Amino acid sequence: MKLRIAAGALLLAIAAPGSAMTAGEFLSRAEPLLKKSKVSLVFSGEARALLREFGAAADRTRTRLDADRAAGRPVAACLPPKGQAKVDATELLAHIRALPPAEKAKSFDQAFTGYVAHKYPCRA
Numbered sequence: 001m002k003l004r005i006a007a008g009a010l011l012l013a014i015a016a017p018g019s020a021m022t023a024g025e026f027l028s029r030a031e032p033l034l035k036k037s038k039v040s041l042v043f044s045g046e047a048r049a050l051l052r053e054f055g056a057a058a059d060r061t062r063t064r065l066d067a068d069r070a071a072g073r074p075v076a077a078c079l080p081p082k083g084q085a086k087v088d089a090t091e092l093l094a095h096i097r098a099l100p101p102a103e104k105a106k107s108f109d110q111a112f113t114g115y116v117a118h119k120y121p122c123r124a
Contacts, residue, residue: 021053023111024104027096034093057112058087064113076113078122085120 033047041047062082068075079085095115096104103111 020107020109022105023096023099023108024101026050026053026108026111027093027104030089030093053108054087054112057109058085060109061113061116075122077117077120079116079120085116087116087119091115091119 029046030050033041033044033050036044036047061077062079065075065077065079092112092115095118096111099111099114103114
């Protein structure tokens, strides 16, 4: 019983909104990977973790944009259909690098949304 409670608490701590990775943390973890070979990245647990974080942020961003659109609220970006959006890792990291420190302290989701808003603006 104690094990279940501890495991549940751990999962809640991991999934808690306050525990989201900041843009600065994502950048500091991703930059050392840029120096590695593509082959070594295949075996890198850190690269896999960052890819999962990236994928989750992309999914959350699309969900949030779709909800805003459905509710009639302005949307930050107009993404192409799922599977057609292209994200260049170098561009994304350059976008985060260029953010002021206060923006880097915000969630990676917010930085990702800012990046896609720039890359996929809504046309009037």
